[in-house]
Amino acid sequence: xxxxxxxxxxxxxxxxxxxxAHKSPDGDALGSxxxxxxxLEKLNKTVTAHNLDPVPEIYRFxxxxxxxxxxxxxxxxxxxxxxxxxxxxxxxxxxxxxxxDILINIDHHLTNPREWPxxxxxxxxxxCGEMIYELINEFGVTIDRDIALCxxxxxxxxxxxxxxxxTSPESMKIAAAMLEFGADPWLVTENVYESFAYQRLKLxxxxxxxxxxxxxGRVAWVVVTDELFRRxxxxxxxxxxxxxxxxxxxxxEVAVLFRQTGEAQYKLSLRSKGRIDLSGLAQSFGGxxxxxxxxxxxxxxxxEVKRKxxxxxxxxxxxxxxxxxxDPDGRRR
Amino acid sequence: xxxxxxxxxxxxxxxxxxxxAHKSPDGDALGSxxxxxxxLEKLNKTVTAHNLDPVPEIYRFxxxxxxxxxxxxxxxxxxxxxxxxxxxxxxxxxxxxxxxDILINIDHHLTNPREWPxxxxxxxxxxCGEMIYELINEFGVTIDRDIALCxxxxxxxxxxxxxxxxTSPESMKIAAAMLEFGADPWLVTENVYESFAYQRLKLxxxxxxxxxxxxxGRVAWVVVTDELFRRxxxxxxxxxxxxxxxxxxxxxEVAVLFRQTGEAQYKLSLRSKGRIDLSGLAQSFGGxxxxxxxxxxxxxxxxEVKRKxxxxxxxxxxxxxxxxxxDPDGRRR
Numbered sequence: 186x187x188x189x190x191x192x193x194x195x196x197x198x199x200x201x202x203x204x205x206a207h208k209s210p211d212g213d214a215l216g217s218x219x220x221x222x223x224x225l226e227k228l229n230k231t232v233t234a235h236n237l238d239p240v241p242e243i244y245r246f247x248x249x250x251x252x253x254x255x256x257x258x259x260x261x262x263x264x265x266x267x268x269x270x271x272x273x274x275x276x277x278x279x280x281x282x283x284x285x286d287i288l289i290n291i292d293h294h295l296t297n298p299r300e301w302p303x304x305x306x307x308x309x310x311x312x313c314g315e316m317i318y319e320l321i322n323e324f325g326v327t328i329d330r331d332i333a334l335c336x337x338x339x340x341x342x343x344x345x346x347x348x349x350x351x352t353s354p355e356s357m358k359i360a361a362a363m364l365e366f367g368a369d370p371w372l373v374t375e376n377v378y379e380s381f382a383y384q385r386l387k388l389x390x391x392x393x394x395x396x397x398x399x400x401x402g403r404v405a406w407v408v409v410t411d412e413l414f415r416r417x418x419x420x421x422x423x424x425x426x427x428x429x430x431x432x433x434x435x436x437x438e439v440a441v442l443f444r445q446t447g448e449a450q451y452k453l454s455l456r457s458k459g460r461i462d463l464s465g466l467a468q469s470f471g472g473x474x475x476x477x478x479x480x481x482x483x484x485x486x487x488x489e490v491k492r493k494x495x496x497x498x499x500x501x502x503x504x505x506x507x508x509x510x511x512d513p514d515g516r517r518r
Numbered sequence: 519x520x521x522x523x524x525x526x527x528x529x530x531x532x533x534x535x536x537x538x539a540h541k542s543p544d545g546d547a548l549g550s551x552x553x554x555x556x557x558l559e560k561l562n563k564t565v566t567a568h569n570l571d572p573v574p575e576i577y578r579f580x581x582x583x584x585x586x587x588x589x590x591x592x593x594x595x596x597x598x599x600x601x602x603x604x605x606x607x608x609x610x611x612x613x614x615x616x617x618x619d620i621l622i623n624i625d626h627h628l629t630n631p632r633e634w635p636x637x638x639x640x641x642x643x644x645x646c647g648e649m650i651y652e653l654i655n656e657f658g659v660t661i662d663r664d665i666a667l668c669x670x671x672x673x674x675x676x677x678x679x680x681x682x683x684x685t686s687p688e689s690m691k692i693a694a695a696m697l698e699f700g701a702d703p704w705l706v707t708e709n710v711y712e713s714f715a716y717q718r719l720k721l722x723x724x725x726x727x728x729x730x731x732x733x734x735g736r737v738a739w740v741v742v743t744d745e746l747f748r749r750x751x752x753x754x755x756x757x758x759x760x761x762x763x764x765x766x767x768x769x770x771e772v773a774v775l776f777r778q779t780g781e782a783q784y785k786l787s788l789r790s791k792g793r794i795d796l797s798g799l800a801q802s803f804g805g806x807x808x809x810x811x812x813x814x815x816x817x818x819x820x821x822e823v824k825r826k827x828x829x830x831x832x833x834x835x836x837x838x839x840x841x842x843x844x845d846p847d848g849r850r851r
Binding site: 341345346347348349350352353354355357358360361362364365369370371374375378379380381382383384386387389390391392393394395396398402405430431432433434435436458459513514 | 674678679680681682683685686687688690691693694695697698702703704707708711712713714715716717719720722723724725726727728729731735738763764765766767768769791792846847
């Protein structure tokens with residue numbers, strides 16, 4: 186019996202079910218959680234959705250998002266507890282004791298340690314939402330517009346609107362089916378990608394205007410200082426995903442964002458376009474990460490920190506790709 | 519017999535075929551053109567691809583893009599001339615006399631006047647690439663990786679990477695099939711969306727840093743001056759799609775970009791998020807456009823032009839949506 190079938194069977198036999206997603210929930214976490222909740226309710230289960238962190242504003246359009254409880258205090262006892270899109274500790278809600286008889290984990294992250302017996306892990310799924318789609322089909326529940334919108338959002342966001350390399354024929358086929366069940370693609374786009382806070386976009390402008398790059402154009406970086414936050418009335422959270430703009434520069438292999446976190450302390454974020462492996466580099470900067478994304482924190486003046494990081498990244502690029510040229514732009518030849 | 523079947527029949531009987539796309543070709547135009555060329559070559563046709571304008575750098579990764587001839591001078595005579603993704607005048611190459619016996623037009627733009635007898639128009643297609651996919655199936659030609667990459671790019675770009683409201687179940691199903699035939703989604707993303715010229719991104723930064731908006735937050739605007747072009751070493755072309763960032767601001771209904779085109783002259787671009795119809799407004803600014811996009815050119819100092827346009831847009835919003843509030847940001851309450 187497959188993990189999927191075992192989980193479907195277990196859930197069918199429960200009456201009360203608690204579902205959590207991970208801390209700082211994203212579109213896949215929330216879409217998966219809500220779709221599963223709605224499908225289980227169609228099977229007449231009593232379902233509670235509870236996360237540590239609130240639903241970010243851009244995902245409040247999701248049907249029934251307002252029903253997700255938040256905070257550390259989880260009340261009641263349940264027949265089953267389901268964690269979606271993360272290994273259970275990442276829900277941040279419980280420390281080894283759970284208010285349920287059956288524990289179920291549904292995730293697509295390869296790093297999941299499979300610590301619960303009823304774990305279904307599918308690293309080939311672009312989004313946990315794809316797995317929830319399969320589970321709902323296994324239940325035999327008919328997908329309605331609300332469920333379709335949740336699952337579409339899950340797949341849409343985890344594939345970067347079908348831009349990332351995890352976009353598979355399967356993701357697109359399920360997304361097509363969700364559109365047929367009534368999901369509105371522009372509704373999702375408008376909420377997820379067309380709801381940039383005004384001050385945040387002005388901050389992005391100021392940050393990008395100050396972008397610099399190495400002579401060979403393979404490293405580009407931006408700096409966000411305390412002064413800039415003060416001037417634009419923004420906070421660290423507003424810099425989310427800024428580094429993706431830097432990475433998008435033609436010729437750039439590694440993008441770096443330096444964010445001031447103290448008088449002489451900076452948080453680093455690094456992103457690779459895919460050819461440079463950052464996992465070794467992050468450790469040398471006192472941080473962690475994986476192939477395409479790494480981060481850390483470093484003390485020193487901005488000039489010191491920049492010098493160390495940029496030369497370190499430059500060396501890693503030379504080691505992995507060979508030396509670069511001195512004319513990064515075809516356009517300026 | 520359907521237009522599709524008639525066109526497939528006609529092409530099968532030809533030996534030499536010329537294919538053009540429209541001026542300033544985009545991903546759909548080029549992907550459709552190249553996919554059709556490659557499919558016809560599998561039927562042993564001799565195919566020439568010829569456009570007025572060169573292939574933009576971001577689309578040069580398309581298989582056989584280097585074979586597209588460019589410029590006004592078209593040599594030779596052909597059994598058939600096919601114009602894709604536009605009505606024939608928009609190819610910009612011929613004025614009523616064509617170097618072919620049979621004229622074929624394949625397009626998905628509702629505005630196409632259907633002036634050629636062999637016209638196939640499908641306004642429900644999200645991209646012309648979807649129609650070319652159907653045509654290739656009608657030919658019975660097997661889709662290979664190169665054709666798949668062209669058609670995937672066509673659909674991917676015309677739906678804004680599946681973000682726009684024209685994204686249909688059909689678009690996603692065809693895209694899924696193209697991935698199965700070997701199209702690499704990240705290759706397309708990296709070329710189309712991750713190849714921002716360095717100076718262009720710095721220009722975007724400077725432009726966004728200067729963004730302003732109306733008191734109710736429903737109109738936001740940016741200005742690109744000659745001085746800014748000089749300072750960043752950029753040109754008008756580099757501002758392409760900048761207005762989409764302005765439109766993406768939460769609460770904004772209409773985004774405006776003012777681009778200096780003379781000492782006291784400005785080109786306007788307007789974009790609506792979908793609720794405001796801009797078609798009437800554009801005419802009052804001496805320009806043209808449709809529901810969601812409009813443009814024009816206006817003489818006067820920057821302050822004069824801004825005042826006229828912003829108050830005109832504000833009035834249109836009030837007329838269509840009613841009065842707005844004075845607190846555009848939930849976040850700053």
